[in-house]
Amino acid sequence: MSVSNAQTSLVDRAPQFVHSKPVRDGRTRNNKARYALTVLAFLLPSAIPLVLFVLGPMVAAAWVSLNQWNLLAPMKWVGLGNYAKLLSDPITGDVFLHTVYYIVGYLPLVYIGGLALALALNTALKGRSFLRGIYFLPVVTSWIVVALVWRWLLSPSNGIVNSALAFFGVHGPGWWTDPHWAMPSIIIASAWKDLGFVMVILLAGLQAIPSDMYDAAKVDGAGWWRRLFSITLPLLSPSSFFVLVISLINGFQVFDQVYAMTGGGPNGASEVVVQQIYDLTFRYGRAGEASALSWMLFVVVLAVTVIQIRGQKRWVTYG
Amino acid sequence: MADMALMTPRRLSTKAVRSREAKLRMAGVIALHAVIILGAIAMFFPFLWTIITSLTPGASLTNTPALIPANPSLGAYQQLFAERPFAQVILNSLTLAVITTVVQLVTSSTAAYAFSRLPFRGQTAVFGVYLATMMIPLQVLIVPLFAELKTFGLLDTYLGAVLPTFASAFGIFLLRQAINQVPRELDEAATLDGAGHFRIFTRIILPNIRPAIATLVVFAFMGSWNSFLWPLVVLRSPELQTLPIALAGLQGQYTSQWDVIMAGSVISVLPMLALYIFAQKYVIQGVASSGIK
Numbered sequence: 001m002s003v004s005n006a007q008t009s010l011v012d013r014a015p016q017f018v019h020s021k022p023v024r025d026g027r028t029r030n031n032k033a034r035y036a037l038t039v040l041a042f043l044l045p046s047a048i049p050l051v052l053f054v055l056g057p058m059v060a061a062a063w064v065s066l067n068q069w070n071l072l073a074p075m076k077w078v079g080l081g082n083y084a085k086l087l088s089d090p091i092t093g094d095v096f097l098h099t100v101y102y103i104v105g106y107l108p109l110v111y112i113g114g115l116a117l118a119l120a121l122n123t124a125l126k127g128r129s130f131l132r133g134i135y136f137l138p139v140v141t142s143w144i145v146v147a148l149v150w151r152w153l154l155s156p157s158n159g160i161v162n163s164a165l166a167f168f169g170v171h172g173p174g175w176w177t178d179p180h181w182a183m184p185s186i187i188i189a190s191a192w193k194d195l196g197f198v199m200v201i202l203l204a205g206l207q208a209i210p211s212d213m214y215d216a217a218k219v220d221g222a223g224w225w226r227r228l229f230s231i232t233l234p235l236l237s238p239s240s241f242f243v244l245v246i247s248l249i250n251g252f253q254v255f256d257q258v259y260a261m262t263g264g265g266p267n268g269a270s271e272v273v274v275q276q277i278y279d280l281t282f283r284y285g286r287a288g289e290a291s292a293l294s295w296m297l298f299v300v301v302l303a304v305t306v307i308q309i310r311g312q313k314r315w316v317t318y319g
Numbered sequence: 320m321a322d323m324a325l326m327t328p329r330r331l332s333t334k335a336v337r338s339r340e341a342k343l344r345m346a347g348v349i350a351l352h353a354v355i356i357l358g359a360i361a362m363f364f365p366f367l368w369t370i371i372t373s374l375t376p377g378a379s380l381t382n383t384p385a386l387i388p389a390n391p392s393l394g395a396y397q398q399l400f401a402e403r404p405f406a407q408v409i410l411n412s413l414t415l416a417v418i419t420t421v422v423q424l425v426t427s428s429t430a431a432y433a434f435s436r437l438p439f440r441g442q443t444a445v446f447g448v449y450l451a452t453m454m455i456p457l458q459v460l461i462v463p464l465f466a467e468l469k470t471f472g473l474l475d476t477y478l479g480a481v482l483p484t485f486a487s488a489f490g491i492f493l494l495r496q497a498i499n500q501v502p503r504e505l506d507e508a509a510t511l512d513g514a515g516h517f518r519i520f521t522r523i524i525l526p527n528i529r530p531a532i533a534t535l536v537v538f539a540f541m542g543s544w545n546s547f548l549w550p551l552v553v554l555r556s557p558e559l560q561t562l563p564i565a566l567a568g569l570q571g572q573y574t575s576q577w578d579v580i581m582a583g584s585v586i587s588v589l590p591m592l593a594l595y596i597f598a599q600k601y602v603i604q605g606v607a608s609s610g611i612k
Contacts, residue, residue: 035437038516042433046426046449049485053464054452060463061455071462120355133596134359137366140541140591142563145584149365196362200537201493204530208500238496245450246489253456274456287462294459301454306447318499 058298065291071281075288082292091268091276092293096300098183099272103251105187106194111243113191114198119232121199122206132203136196143193147260150189151176179269182262186270190257198243205239206232237316245308252301273297366588373581395578399586403565404558409586412544412562415477419484419543420536427490427535428528432520434491435498436506446495453488457548465552475555484543490535497531498524533598541591562587 065082067075086092117135121128138146153160154175162172176185209232217227233240255274258264264271264279273293280290374391399405433439434446464483465474473479501524509519525532547563554560560568566583569576 036439039433039437039439042429042437042516042520043445046430046486046491049426049482050449050452050488053467053483053485054455054460055448057460057463057467058452058455060466061459064463117358120351123351125352125355129596129599131355131359132599133592134363136595137588137592138362140545140588140595141366141369142545142566142584142587144566145369145581146365149368153365192362200534204497204534205500207530208497238500242492242496246453246492249450249453252454255456255458274458277456278458281458281462291459294455298451298455302451305450305454309443309447309450 061291062295064288065295067288069287070285071287072285078288082289083296086289086292086296091271092296094268095271095273095276098270099252099254101183102187102190102254102272103248105184106190106251106254107244107247109187109191110194110198110247111240113195114243115202115240117195117199118202118206119228122203132199135199138193139196139200141193143256143260146189146193147257150185150192151261154185154188176262177266179266182266182270186254186257186261189261190254193257194247198247201243202236202239205236209235234317238318241308241312241316245305248304248308249301252297252304369581369584369588373578373585375578377576377578395576395582396586398579399569399582405565405583405586407558408560408562408565411559413590415481415550415561416540416543418477418481420539422481422485423487423490423539424532424535426486427494428525428532429520430486430491431494431498432516432524434495436519436524437516449488449491451488461548461552464549468553474553475559477559479553480550480559480561481543483549484546487539487542490539493535493538494528494531497528501527537591537595537598540594544587544591 064075066077066079068078068082069075121132121135125131154162156162156172156174156177159172159175161175165172173181175181213231213235214227217231222230253274254272255278258270258272258275259278262270264275274297277290277293277297280286280293371388373395374393375388376390376392376394430449434442434449468474468479468482471479473482505523505527506519509523514522545563546561547567550561551564551567554564562583566580566587569580569583
């Protein structure tokens with residue numbers, strides 16, 4: 001297009017500006033409509049199910065949060081009453097605090113561990129496909145089985161971990177039976193289970209880094225750490241960003257492992273937000289409050305994610 | 320390597336530095352192998368324990384099975400298939416997982432292309448809304464979703480079970496990050512050759528994000544394969560039952576028969592593992608033949 005423009009402007013300059021304007025406008029409008037159609041064609045296949053089956057129910061949940069509802073009797077309008085009730089209840093603060101505790105412990109463990117694993121299994125290691133498969137095993141195993149095994153490993157009296165600690169003369173803690181150690185137990189088991197998830201995402205990212213970049217860096221005399229910080233981490237940043245955003249979103253919604261390992265105990269020491277939502281809905285029949293708590297959680301997660309997306313310009317580099 | 324030695328202040332010791340470095344590297348490789356293999360054992364252990372328990376007749380929580388069962392038997396597996404339509408259950412789970420995976424591949428890749436390559440006004444905001452759909456716990460969406468599918472008359476149908484999984488913000492986000500990594504020069508070259516967006520999408524973008532697509536296949540399949548709460552709510556007929564629900568049913572039914580429960584767990588993990596191993600090969604192939612290597 002620029003070529004043809006240049007040609008016409010060579011023939012005569014001044015009239016071209018005046019005359020071609022409406023013509024060009026018509027063409028751009030046509031192009032714009034076609035472009036809009038292209039965008040729609042690419043977006044609608046995902047937008048329709050998302051609106052119908054996620055956004056719709058989300059809005060419905062917002063409506064429920066303004067009512068008192070036990071799932072059976074008709075709803076009773078209470079306005080912001082559910083929110084006020086939750087905000088004045090000390091348990092609400094506790095469950096958010098426990099959730100944040102989980103995230104702060106879990107995220108660095110699983111990211112650094114997963115990165116180390118991805119880097120190690122991206123090298124020319126013998127049997128690396130086999131090893132990757134093994135590290136991925138916990139990801140595909142259900143939490144019911146994993147929780148069972150970890151409760152057994154971390155059993156205070158005869159678990160393998162405490163037996164090993166005793167061998168070194170250390171008196172092991174009560175793990176999931178001790179209020180102070182319940183959350184660390186959940187964090188360890190979760191990081192162990194999700195290590196393979198982070199590894200797979202980061203491996204896919206590592207595969208996309210052109211190997212000639214490393215060759216060039218080696219020729220320039222860059223050592224392993226230098227290559228890690230100057231090539232690998234910057235080029236891996238889109239994958240890292242993805243892992244961190246997803247892990248934070250999932251971290252705020254931590255539920256399965258808590259439910260299966262401690263049930264929120266002992267004495268509510270590991271009770272997290274979604275567990276509270278679950279209990280409110282299905283145990284106490286207080287669906288209105290549960291929806292209100294969900295929306296409070298949603299706002300928190302949304303704020304954290306928006307901050308991450310805003311901040312990605314500082315450290316995420318795209319090809 | 321030689322350049323690196325030159326950069327060290329004392330030029331004379333080039334040889335010494337080199338040999339020390341070689342030794343260090345050797346030690347590093349050995350240490351790496353040791354750590355990786357030890358870790359793999361730790362990773363494999365719980366699964367091994369599951370297998371052993373499934374082979375130990377009469378295993379229970381109080382009666383912890385020995386590392387090598389005294390008289391291993393496949394009785395638990397036989398019992399599993401004899402007393403329930405377990406083959407039907409596996410087929411149900413497989414059907415739902417395949418539908419979910421195929422549909423999610425289409426919806427995720429097209430949306431990811433739009434977010435990466437088709438700038439439009441309010442794109443960031445729309446992407447934000449997409450991401451937001453991941454941020455509300457499923458536990459609270461279940462009740463409205465149930466009511467909605469009831470009005471559509473889709474309760475207790477396969478369609479009702481899979482419809483809510485048709486679009487996944489996770490998959491869209493995953494593929495968008497991958498497409499963002501594909502150099503834009505490739506599209507520009509194709510545009511100059513007269514290719515439109517659909518052609519660029521199928522011919523340039525999709526072949527270049529094969530590792531991410533393989534990753535999505537694994538996670539979409541796994542999400543459906545392991546999903547518990549929604550199928551439990553929507554599928555009522557026993558002949559439509561899926562694997563996780565059947566497994567949970569086992570726990571109620573055979574509270575003391577952990578060998579049967581663990582046999583079910585082993586069976587539930589195997590297809591996922593096979594898919595992962597298959598996808599992994601594909602990941603490596605895909606990278607080898609892509610244009611960015």
